[in-house]
Every structure is written in C-alpha cells, then in structure tokens.
Amino acid sequence: MIFGFDANKARKDFPVLSKDIIYFDNACMSLKPLQVIERINEYYKEYSACAGRSAHKLASRVENEVAKSREELRKIVNAKKQEEIIFTRNTTEGINLVANSIGLRKGDEVIISDKEHNSNLLPWLKLRKNGMIVKICPGNSDGTFNLENFEKLISKKTKIVSVVFTSNVDGVTNPIKGICKIAHDNGSLVLADGAQAVPSHEVDVGGLDVDFLAFSGHKMLGPTGTGVLYGKKKLLEKMDQFIIGGETVTNTNYDSYEMEELPMKFEAGLQDYAGIIGLGEACRYLKRVGLGSIKKQELKLNALISRELLKNEKIRILGPGDAGQRSGIFSFNIKGMNPHNVSKILENSRNILTRSGMHCVHSWFNSRKIGGSVRASMYFYNTEEEAEIFVGEVQKICKAF
Ligand SMILES: Cc1ncc(COP(=O)(O)O)c(C=O)c1O
Known part of the structure; x- marks a missing residue:
C-alpha cells in the first residue's frame, strides 16, 4: 500500500x-x-521502439515491458495464463472480436440483457443479417437481473450469452456466476462486459467461470485507447481471427499463411506499446490502493448521496433504492427537468462534472420512454465533502425549479 486508504x-x-x-x-x-503518466512518458523518452519485430535492445525492452503489463492484467482478473489476456483498444473491440470469431451461424441464438451498452448490443444486432437471432432478457423493474426470465429464454440454440457485468446506467452488478452456471449447463458460452466492473470490483474470472471478459483501460486509471479481452485459452485457441495482418502470422505465401499463437494471433499490427505499459502501471496502482478499498469508498459516497437525495420527492433514481446495489453510480432525474439542464447547472454553479443523456444505452431508455438521466459516478479519489456539495446543489435545483 502506498497509503492506508x-x-x-x-x-x-x-x-x-x-x-x-x-x-x-x-x-x-x-x-x-x-x-x-510518467510510465508513458518514460516509454516515449527512453525506448520508443516496437516489440516483436526487431531484435535490438530497445525492442527487447519494449517486449519485456509489454510482457510485464500482460502479467499485471492477468493478475487483476485472476486469469490462469498470460496468453488469455489479449490487448485491444477498448471493451467495444473485445466484444466485436468475440462476436465475429466464435463461428456463429444461421439459426444460432445470442442472449443479451435489456440494459446493454451499444457496444454490447450492436455487434450482435449486426449479425442478424447472417440469420442469427438476438434475444433480449427482460430485467426486474428495479434494474436488477431476472434469472428466471433468463432460464426461460435460454435454449439449445443459445450459443452465447453476452451481458453487462456492472451497468453504466444504474450501477447494478449482475449475477455473472449464476448466469455462467445456467449457461454452461445448457452448453452456451458467456461473455461479460466488464467495462464498469473491473475498475472497482475484485473480479476473478476463474471463480466466476466466465468464458470471456472485455474491459477498457481508460476507466481503470489507464491510458485512452487501451483495453483487454480475457478468454479461456481453449476457446481462444479454437477461435478464428478477427483483424489479421502483421504480428498475427508466423509465415505467409501468396496463397496461404500460418497463424501465430496466442495472444499475438489476435493482436494485429503495431500495438499501442506506451498505452499497454501505462495500463500495466495502472494495475499496479489499483492493487496498491486495493480494490476492496475502492469499492468501499464508492459505496460510502453513494450511500451518503442516496440517503440525502432519496428523501426528496422530486428526485427519481434509476436502479434500486439501496445504494449498496449501485456501486459508485447515482443516476437520477429531477421531476419536470431536462437532465442536460440539470447537469449544466451543476457545472455552472460548483464545477460539478456529471454526464447527462442516455449513456449509450438508448435501447433501455427508449423502451421505457425515459428521455435520459443525470449520472453522477464516483471513484475512490472522490470525497465525502464533494458528495455533500453535490447533495446541496441538487437540493438547491429542486427548490429553485
Ligand atoms: C458497460 C459499458 N460497456 C461498454 C462500454 C464501452 O467502452 P469503450 O467505449 O471503452 O469500448 C462502456 C463505456 O462507457 C460501458 O460503460
């Protein structure tokens, strides 16, 4: 620990x-x-070469640092092997990789929940043109996952279940372990969209028995344009390549090629070495703070905000009333007010930066005829004092309008 939290x-x-x-x-x-930031600068200042191609000492250093990062990422999700960690640009790319590489055929079904980010909706919807079927699993009215609905929906044709781990709309965490059990008993695979889960939960891919987990570096202290797809080795080995080119093959002829092994098989072209190395450093930082402390701080702030604001009858939150089920997210509307206006007022009054709109989950908002929400999302470096200022400003808006 660099600091007792x-x-x-x-x-x-x-x-x-x-x-x-x-x-x-x-x-x-x-x-x-x-x-x-310093680790990224160090790469550019001291050894900004490429890995995997040249054999000189700068290239070896890059290769070594990338391997160390891969190990950090392996540890953060408790994967068994480094080859199970594929570097991507973001969660979106990881999901697209799986959707396009697991060999879905006409008549195959995929199940997703009714509260998926566009990044876990569109890659599947697009495949419908090949005759694939997308089934939507309806959740409970408080935003929690409904396992009974899921059990009713799954069938022998269900090839994969792709669900959000922790929702970016309301912060609810889905029962991935239970979903995996039902899916595996049925012979289906599971992909968890871990974009919001990995930054603040102890995720153990082995314990969950999840087949794939996609997540983004930029939400977990890492550089923009970095991400990871975890996959079970035996599945990744069987899967077709999605993007192919330099680094993904060991040899080529004019009419044939030999595929590289994992993980390079899926990491086409020159990689974002600075980003990958920076992401490894982000994992070291998260480990020092402790994912347990991160989660605790988020829940403490969310409980404080919820306790105060849920008393106000003008405020409607998305998700369960119990803050303990909403991670670091407080997503809300003020009766009669446009969420964009609320967000702007919060910025103009006290420089409180929130997000307003449909948070890339248009399908969920549209189906419920909700125009959007204001989303306050906290992380471990936010304080109670900030939470109290936020509460005060929201209450002022409720009074004034
Ligand atoms: C739940 C969830 N899934 C997927 C994504 C997409 O992440 P990225 O844009 O990094 O690919 C996000 C981003 O906000 C998200 O919150």
Missing part, C-alpha cells in the same frame, strides 16, 4: 484534481495518476 492522499497523485472541479464522471472515464 485515504481519498485526500490519493488525490495528490491526480494532476487534474488540482483544478477547482468535482469530477463525478468516472463511469465515462477515470482520471490518470502521475505514476501512469
């Missing part, structure tokens, strides 16, 4: 937080600590 101490590592802002948009993107 103290949000105020942690804040000093984040240059953006020296500005006069309250950053409550962490579900969109986390801020970056100096340690990550």
